[in-house]
Amino acid sequence: MGALDLVQAHDRELLARIRLGDEEAFRDLFRRYAPTALALAGRITRDPNLAQEITQEAFLAVWRSSDAYDPGQGSVRAWLVGIVHHRAVDAVRRQTAEQRRAERALAVDPPVDVAEEALEGIEVPRERRAVREALAALPPPQREVIELMYYGGLSQSAIAERLSLPLGTVKSRTLLAMRRLRAALMEDAR
Amino acid sequence: MSGRVDHEEIEALLALRALGGIEPDDERRLERAMASHGADCPECRRLERAQAEAAAGLAVALPPAELPDGLEDRVVAKLSGARARPGRRRIREITAVAAVAVLAFAAGWAVRGARGPAVPSTLAGSRVLALQGAEAHLSVAYRPGRTGAFLFGSGLPPAPSGRVYELWIIRDGLPIPQTCFEPRGRGGAVLEFVDAEPRSGDTIAVTVEPSACPSAPTSEPVLSAPIGSV
Numbered sequence A: 001m002g003a004l005d006l007v008q009a010h011d012r013e014l015l016a017r018i019r020l021g022d023e024e025a026f027r028d029l030f031r032r033y034a035p036t037a038l039a040l041a042g043r044i045t046r047d048p049n050l051a052q053e054i055t056q057e058a059f060l061a062v063w064r065s066s067d068a069y070d071p072g073q074g075s076v077r078a079w080l081v082g083i084v085h086h087r088a089v090d091a092v093r094r095q096t097a098e099q100r101r102a103e104r105a106l107a108v109d110p111p112v113d114v115a116e117e118a119l120e121g122i123e124v125p126r127e128r129r130a131v132r133e134a135l136a137a138l139p140p141p142q143r144e145v146i147e148l149m150y151y152g153g154l155s156q157s158a159i160a161e162r163l164s165l166p167l168g169t170v171k172s173r174t175l176l177a178m179r180r181l182r183a184a185l186m187e188d189a190r
Numbered sequence B: 001m002s003g004r005v006d007h008e009e010i011e012a013l014l015a016l017r018a019l020g021g022i023e024p025d026d027e028r029r030l031e032r033a034m035a036s037h038g039a040d041c042p043e044c045r046r047l048e049r050a051q052a053e054a055a056a057g058l059a060v061a062l063p064p065a066e067l068p069d070g071l072e073d074r075v076v077a078k079l080s081g082a083r084a085r086p087g088r089r090r091i092r093e094i095t096a097v098a099a100v101a102v103l104a105f106a107a108g109w110a111v112r113g114a115r116g117p118a119v120p121s122t123l124a125g126s127r128v129l130a131l132q133g134a135e136a137h138l139s140v141a142y143r144p145g146r147t148g149a150f151l152f153g154s155g156l157p158p159a160p161s162g163r164v165y166e167l168w169i170i171r172d173g174l175p176i177p178q179t180c181f182e183p184r185g186r187g188g189a190v191l192e193f194v195d196a197e198p199r200s201g202d203t204i205a206v207t208v209e210p211s212a213c214p215s216a217p218t219s220e221p222v223l224s225a226p227i228g229s230v
Helices: A003-019 A023-045 A050-064 A076-094 A099-108 A114-118 A128-137 A140-151 A155-165 A167-189 B005-020 B024-037 B042-060 B071-077 B088-106 B109-115
Strands: B121-123 B126-130 B137-144 B149-154 B162-173 B175-180 B192-196 B203-210 B222-227
Touching: A003 A023, A003 A050, A003 A076, A023 A076, A023 B042, A023 B071, A050 A076, A050 B071, A076 B042, A076 B203, A099 B071, A099 B203, A128 A140, A128 A167, A128 B042, A140 A167, A140 B042, A167 B005, A167 B042, B005 B024, B005 B042, B024 B042, B121 B192, B175 B192
Parallel strands: none
Antiparallel strands: B121 B126, B126 B137, B137 B149, B149 B192, B162 B175, B162 B203, B203 B222
8 A cells, every 4th residue: 555545544534533423533534634734725715715625625624515525536635625725716717807817826926836846845745746747747838728727717618719719629628738737646656 | 519529629629728818618518529429538537637646736837926914824823614414413503404494485475474574583482584685585594502504595596707606694793704605597586504603692684695606795785684583
């Protein structure tokens, strides 16, 4: 069993305890993933207060609906991050300034900046470095689509319109980019 | 079109869904395609997991945010107000309250109550409290002193796009979130379990809220009733 498997097993155990109403298990899960959740919500919404609210509500949703987790669909982390992402994207799409936000998201701080690691300090967790490097290695047109969709909260149609691309091109770029990311993650897990 | 969607297309649609960019038409196409492969299709499940993990990796790629002081404690403080799964030992009590709710509803209790004063009605040791306000007939059935209640009724119109209804118990002016819900079917039927003792508050209210289901209301109640001490 690799380190990633151990982490996933521990997360599942935490969730099982949360189902039984164990607040300490909830705190453990919160400490482990709230920084990532808050970073993601902040990245998508560009609003620190809204990001905090989304993070809170996402974790409360985990507490309320822990039995909705299906191990067959992925790790606890993927499930939790998915809840945060979904809520943040919903929030952004409700706002009329969607386009401007996405532009700002790309203009201010591109998510893939390997050089940023030097500013962050010494330790960049291995997995994060692996994803960043994989993102940085993507052909720019593929990376652009992934960033607009995941960090910008844009739908495939909105991206096609924005980039003046056929919808099929957006889909194929998304698929190719995700394959590369998955391959990088699998390589890192070995 | 009768051809079976292959795994490559399913993979492409799963990628869009994992990244949050899928359109409703493609979402339905994906659901149909996966259903046609069967719930136990190992390749579909593998692809689903893989796309979810890759998308989560994109979140991990971001520098983790520094948590504001006290955020963890604030979230934990809300756990008791959040709807939790009912324990097995309470199923019998909950079932009893549900039966009261169904009986009261079938007897037109909610309809009469909604037109009259918002006083609790008694049936088999339980109470039925009618909410006043919008053109809907909603009531809350509960057993005094016991945790667990049912919100039930009909005639509630669909919430506006991107919004849901949210139930609150208000205690000393502080709204405590209970559950978010949407009416079902053409009749706007509602039947929701509430994991709380209504008498822990002084008012029960329903508001229309963003679908994120906020922990504090953002609008005025569309339905409400004083709980009283009986």
